[in-house]
Amino acid sequence: xxxxxxxxxxxxxxxxxxxxxxxxxxxxxxxxxxxxxxxxRLVDRxxxxxxxxxxxxxxxxxxxxxxxxxxxxxIHFTDATPEMLETLETETERMTRRIQCLTxxxxxxxxxxxxxxxxx
Amino acid sequence: xxxxxxxxxxxxxxxxxxxxxxxxxxxxxxxxxxxxxxxxRLVDRxxxxxxxxxxxxxxxxxxxxxxxxxxxxxIHFTDATPEMLETLETETERMTRRIQCLTxxxxxxxxxxxxxxxxx
DNA sequence: TCTATCGTTGACATCCATGTCAAGGTCCAG
DNA sequence: CTGGACCTTGACATGGATGTCAACGATAGA
Numbered sequence: 180x181x182x183x184x185x186x187x188x189x190x191x192x193x194x195x196x197x198x199x200x201x202x203x204x205x206x207x208x209x210x211x212x213x214x215x216x217x218x219x220r221l222v223d224r225x226x227x228x229x230x231x232x233x234x235x236x237x238x239x240x241x242x243x244x245x246x247x248x249x250x251x252x253x254i255h256f257t258d259a260t261p262e263m264l265e266t267l268e269t270e271t272e273r274m275t276r277r278i279q280c281l282t283x284x285x286x287x288x289x290x291x292x293x294x295x296x297x298x299x
Numbered sequence: 300x301x302x303x304x305x306x307x308x309x310x311x312x313x314x315x316x317x318x319x320x321x322x323x324x325x326x327x328x329x330x331x332x333x334x335x336x337x338x339x340r341l342v343d344r345x346x347x348x349x350x351x352x353x354x355x356x357x358x359x360x361x362x363x364x365x366x367x368x369x370x371x372x373x374i375h376f377t378d379a380t381p382e383m384l385e386t387l388e389t390e391t392e393r394m395t396r397r398i399q400c401l402t403x404x405x406x407x408x409x410x411x412x413x414x415x416x417x418x419x
Numbered sequence: 420t421c422t423a424t425c426g427t428t429g430a431c432a433t434c435c436a437t438g439t440c441a442a443g444g445t446c447c448a449g
Numbered sequence: 450c451t452g453g454a455c456c457t458t459g460a461c462a463t464g465g466a467t468g469t470c471a472a473c474g475a476t477a478g479a
Contacts, residue, residue, distance in 0.1 A: 183455065193456090195437070212445060214456055230400035233393075235355035237435075244404060247411035259415055267408055273353075274405040278398055280350035284364060285394040288387055291367035295379055303425065313426085315467070332475060334426055357465070426475065433468070438461100445456065 182207075185217045189225040196225065202238040204228055204245065224249070235277065240270055302327075305337045309345040316345065322358040324348055324365065344369070355397065360390055 186193045199205050205224060207215040231241045243266055306313045319325050325344060327335040351361045363386055
């Protein structure tokens with residue numbers, strides 16, 4: 180599909196799809212006329228990227244995370260350098276902390292809202 | 300305590316503590332000489348702020364979240380306008396989505412790492 | 420008292436994700 | 450073949466969190 184369709188389906192500005200490409204997050208193939216041609220599976224990938232960006236991860240990290248996601252069974256050993264694995268370990272820990280922080284605060288807000296509602 | 304100590308204890312640059320203040324996230328009192336004087340409880344608050352920032356929330360939202368956190372029982376009705384409650388509802392939903400996204404991806408990375416380790 | 424350390428404000432710079440716009444090429448419907 | 454919708458690249462702008470620096474005042478220890 181072309182960039183416009185992907186943009187609609189992922190609710191993401193074409194500008195950003197091109198940006199993600201420069202950051203090495205997605206790599207569309209080109210049509211004969213130079214237009215980008217996106218694989219169907221990139222829809223999910225883009226949504227994943229957006230989710231991670233929204234959760235506070237920088238593209239630099241997302242780029243390292245993605246390869247080990249689209250490989251459910253097909254592990255890419257190519258990139259599995261020790262430093263890389265180290266980075267992933269560190270990153271999962273950060274993500275766990277983020278999850279805890281978000282959960283704690285969300286629950287507190289929920290409780291607050293429930294109390295306020297109960298008094299309404 | 301003064302800004303330096305708080306900075307050390309929260310691992311946060313003094314510059315940022317002043318920035319958070321301009322954003323209305325913390326409100327230290329002043330000593331006679333103009334130095335900021337931070338309450339002990341601000342240590343936790345700053346850590347909370349940092350966690351939320353790291354999780355992708357903007358200071359604008361954090362500012363609205365904080366009041367209903369330090370009020371376990373003491374609900375602040377002052378700010379509890381309908382729009383405000385609406386914002387909080389929306390925000391908890393976003394946080395839930397963020398949590399799901401982070402959890403899903405973290406688990407996928409974990410699985411990947413486990414497989415790689417098992418083959419090592 | 421001198422000096423090092425810490426505090427203050429304010430300005431300017433930087434990084435990153437994003438918006439916007441210009442100048443031009445492609446493609447299709449009328 | 451023309452007009453409009455879509456694509457290309459590239460440049461420039463913006464907003465938010467953060468770094469850095471300058472000029473100055475406060476504090477405390479030798």
